Amino acid sequence: MSLLHTVNKSPFSKDTLLNCLAICQAKHSVLLIEDGVYGALKSSPCREQIEQLSAMGVRFFALSADVSARGIDENLIADVTLASDQDFVNLVVKNNVTQSWY
Amino acid sequence: MSLLHTVNKSPFSKDTLLNCLAICQAKHSVLLIEDGVYGALKSSPCREQIEQLSAMGVRFFALSADVSARGIDENLIADVTLASDQDFVNLVVKNNVTQSWY
Amino acid sequence: MKLSIAVYGAPHSSEASESAYRFASAACSMGHSLIRVFFYHDGVHNASSLAIPPQDETQTTQRWQALALEFNIDLVVCVAAALRRGIVNTEEAERYDLESQNLGKGFEISGLGQLLDAAVSSERLVSFGH
Amino acid sequence: MKLSIAVYGAPHSSEASESAYRFASAACSMGHSLIRVFFYHDGVHNASSLAIPPQDETQTTQRWQALALEFNIDLVVCVAAALRRGIVNTEEAERYDLESQNLGKGFEISGLGQLLDAAVSSERLVSFGH
Amino acid sequence: MKETPTTATPKKILFVNTKAPYGSSLARDALDALLAASAYEQDLSVLFLGEAVFQLLRNQNPKDIGMKSLAATLPVLPMYDITQIYAQESALSTRGLSIDDLVLPVKVLGADEIAALMGSQGAILSF
Amino acid sequence: MKETPTTATPKKILFVNTKAPYGSSLARDALDALLAASAYEQDLSVLFLGEAVFQLLRNQNPKDIGMKSLAATLPVLPMYDITQIYAQESALSTRGLSIDDLVLPVKVLGADEIAALMGSQGAILSF
Numbered sequence: 004m005s006l007l008h009t010v011n012k013s014p015f016s017k018d019t020l021l022n023c024l025a026i027c028q029a030k031h032s033v034l035l036i037e038d039g040v041y042g043a044l045k046s047s048p049c050r051e052q053i054e055q056l057s058a059m060g061v062r063f064f065a066l067s068a069d070v071s072a073r074g075i076d077e078n079l080i081a082d083v084t085l086a087s088d089q090d091f092v093n094l095v096v097k098n099n100v101t102q103s104w105y
Numbered sequence: 106m107s108l109l110h111t112v113n114k115s116p117f118s119k120d121t122l123l124n125c126l127a128i129c130q131a132k133h134s135v136l137l138i139e140d141g142v143y144g145a146l147k148s149s150p151c152r153e154q155i156e157q158l159s160a161m162g163v164r165f166f167a168l169s170a171d172v173s174a175r176g177i178d179e180n181l182i183a184d185v186t187l188a189s190d191q192d193f194v195n196l197v198v199k200n201n202v203t204q205s206w207y
Numbered sequence: 208m209k210l211s212i213a214v215y216g217a218p219h220s221s222e223a224s225e226s227a228y229r230f231a232s233a234a235c236s237m238g239h240s241l242i243r244v245f246f247y248h249d250g251v252h253n254a255s256s257l258a259i260p261p262q263d264e265t266q267t268t269q270r271w272q273a274l275a276l277e278f279n280i281d282l283v284v285c286v287a288a289a290l291r292r293g294i295v296n297t298e299e300a301e302r303y304d305l306e307s308q309n310l311g312k313g314f315e316i317s318g319l320g321q322l323l324d325a326a327v328s329s330e331r332l333v334s335f336g337h
Numbered sequence: 338m339k340l341s342i343a344v345y346g347a348p349h350s351s352e353a354s355e356s357a358y359r360f361a362s363a364a365c366s367m368g369h370s371l372i373r374v375f376f377y378h379d380g381v382h383n384a385s386s387l388a389i390p391p392q393d394e395t396q397t398t399q400r401w402q403a404l405a406l407e408f409n410i411d412l413v414v415c416v417a418a419a420l421r422r423g424i425v426n427t428e429e430a431e432r433y434d435l436e437s438q439n440l441g442k443g444f445e446i447s448g449l450g451q452l453l454d455a456a457v458s459s460e461r462l463v464s465f466g467h
Numbered sequence: 468m469k470e471t472p473t474t475a476t477p478k479k480i481l482f483v484n485t486k487a488p489y490g491s492s493l494a495r496d497a498l499d500a501l502l503a504a505s506a507y508e509q510d511l512s513v514l515f516l517g518e519a520v521f522q523l524l525r526n527q528n529p530k531d532i533g534m535k536s537l538a539a540t541l542p543v544l545p546m547y548d549i550t551q552i553y554a555q556e557s558a559l560s561t562r563g564l565s566i567d568d569l570v571l572p573v574k575v576l577g578a579d580e581i582a583a584l585m586g587s588q589g590a591i592l593s594f
Numbered sequence: 595m596k597e598t599p600t601t602a603t604p605k606k607i608l609f610v611n612t613k614a615p616y617g618s619s620l621a622r623d624a625l626d627a628l629l630a631a632s633a634y635e636q637d638l639s640v641l642f643l644g645e646a647v648f649q650l651l652r653n654q655n656p657k658d659i660g661m662k663s664l665a666a667t668l669p670v671l672p673m674y675d676i677t678q679i680y681a682q683e684s685a686l687s688t689r690g691l692s693i694d695d696l697v698l699p700v701k702v703l704g705a706d707e708i709a710a711l712m713g714s715q716g717a718i719l720s721f
Contacts, residue, residue: 004586009333011222013614015689016120016645022485022517025557026578026585037222038617041648046690068229072616074653074665078690088233095331096208096239102483102585103593105215105223105336106713111463113356115487117562118518124612124644127684128705128712139352140490143521148563170359174489174529175521176538180563190363197461198338198369204610204712205720207353207466213592215493217347219421220379222617225660248496249350249379255423259433264421265660287499291349291394293385293439303389307437309423319503326590327478327509334593336493337618343719345620352490355533378623395533417626449630456717457605457636464720466620467491
C-alpha cells in the first residue's frame, strides 16, 4: 500500500527524518515541510540515505514555499522534487494514508 | 569564570546536549532537567563525553523530580549527581551565569 | 475526495497552523471536500477571538473563519484541550463562572471523539504538529 | 541574592513553566529575592484567567499569583507576545474593541524592554524554554 | 434507512506515538485521544516509536512535577479492547530497554513490520 | 540621590540563538528582544549556535508562508550599535555554509572561544 510521510524537523538537530527514512520502502513518498526542508540540502546528514532510497523507488519532495522562505533553493539534492501546496494535496489523495513526523 | 548549563532535551532524539557538551570546560556545571535527564542514562549516546568531561572537572547533575517522574532512578551514569530544586537554585547562585539549552 | 485535518500547533509560535491552513485552502480550491478541521493540543489557540496579531501578520482566526464559511467546514476545538489552555465558549464560561468567553465565531467546542469521527468519516486525514 | 527568570513555555503543553515555578518557589523559600518573572513567547499563557485545568491538575495561574503575593514578585507579560496569542488586559481590550479581557490578576502587561531590565537589575537570570 | 458504509465496517486506525512523556503533554494527549476513540468500535492499534518507548517504562512517579503517571494509565488499554500494541525494536534497544522494563505487554516490530503496519491502515493519527 | 551601580556601568549581556527561523517564532522573538534591548545602553552581543546559523542565510523569502524575513531585518543590527555578532564555526561547516552566504558580517568562533564569551557575561538570554 502507498504511504505518504511528512517531516517538519531539520535533520541537523533532530532525528525525525532519520526515523522516517528507517522505515521507508519503495512506493512510499516523503514530503519535507517547514524546517524539514533543510533535510533536502546537499549538506544534509541524511543525503546518502535519501539518494539510496530514491534509487530504490522512494519519492522525495520539498514544499516549495518552505524552501524559498529559508533561502535554500539553489542547494538541494537532485533527487528531491519541489512541490506546491496543490502537489501536497495530490500526494495526500494519491497515497492511501499519511504519517506526519514532527 | 564559572558557567552553569541547563539542558532539557533528550540526547536520543535531539542534539541539544551534544551542543552543550561541545563547549563545556573545567569549572562548568551541567544540570539535566525535564527530558534532558534521559541524557544521564547508562545507555545515553553522550555517556562517553560525560565521563570524559567529568574526569576533566565538569560537574554533572540531574534534577531529581524529573528523574523520578520518568522512572529512570536505577539506571544513571555514576558521574551524574541527583539535584533537588534547592540544589538547582544553589547552582544558579554559585555560577556567574546560566545558559539554558532547550 | 473527503478530507479532514488535525492541527496541534498554535499560530505564530509554530508553523504548523500556517501549513495546515495552506493545505486546507489548496484542497478546497481544488474541489475536495474538507469536512472537518480538528484543533487539539496547542492547536486550540487557532480559535481565540482575542488574538490581535500586527496588521501586517497573518490573521489566523479570521482566515479559518472565512475558509469555513466559504466551503462549509466544521471547525472543531477539543473541549479538554481548550479548557486547560484558556479557550472557552459562553456555555463553559457560565459553567465555570468565568467573566468572559473567547471562542471565535464559527468554531465549535466538542469532545475528543470528534477526532476519531473525522478519521472514520474522511477518506484521508492529515496531522499538523509542532 | 537578586534573581529573575524568563518563561517561554505554556502551561500543560510544555514542562517549562512547571520547572520555572518550582525554581521560583525554591529560590523564594531559601530567602533569595526573586524580583521579576518575565513571560514571553508561549509563556504568556501562564497569565490566562480563563484556563480551567481539571481539579487534580496544576492550577498554574493561581500558583504564580499566590507566590507573587507572598514574596512581592513582578509578574510581567510581554505585550507583543500576549497580543499575538490572545492574552489581553482591560486597556488592550478597549483599544482593540474586544468584548473581554483575560489577563489574570497580579500579572502586568509591559514592553519587551522589561526582559533586559530584569537581566540588568538582577544578579542572576535563568531562562525556561520549550 | 440510508446506508453509511464507512462506519458499518470497522476502519483500521493507527495511533503513532513518537514523544517522550512529561516534557510535552503530547504523550498524555495521545493517550486521551486513544481512550476516547475506544468507544467508537473501530479497529484500533497503537505504535510507540523512538522516544515514545519511554512512555512504557515502569516506576514512573511524576507527582513532584505535578503530572499524572502515564505508566499508571497505559495498562488499562486492554480493558478498553485495545490489544494491538506495538513498540519499535530499534527504539528499545538503542535506549537499553527490554520488554521486561515495560508496564504492559507489547509486540516488538522491526522496520519492515512497521512499514507494513502503517501501510495497512485506513487512517493514521500522528502524535 | 540614591546610586544605582548596577545600571551605571554597562552590563555584558549575551543573546544566544539556537533555533532555525520560521519553524518556530523563537528566532524572530529573540531578534525583537535584542532590538528592544539596544535602547538600554548595555554591552550587548549576540551569538548564533547550531540551527540558528540558518537565520543568517541570504535570499530568504518567507512571504508565501506569511512571515517576515529575518534576513531582511538582521542587517540593521550594526545601526542599533550591536556590533558584537558571533557565529559557531562548526555549525556553519556542518551545514556547508561559509561567511559569504550570510547577510551580515559575523565573527566566527570555535568551541573554546564560545565558552570564553559565555563565561565573560553578566547575563545570558537563551533563545
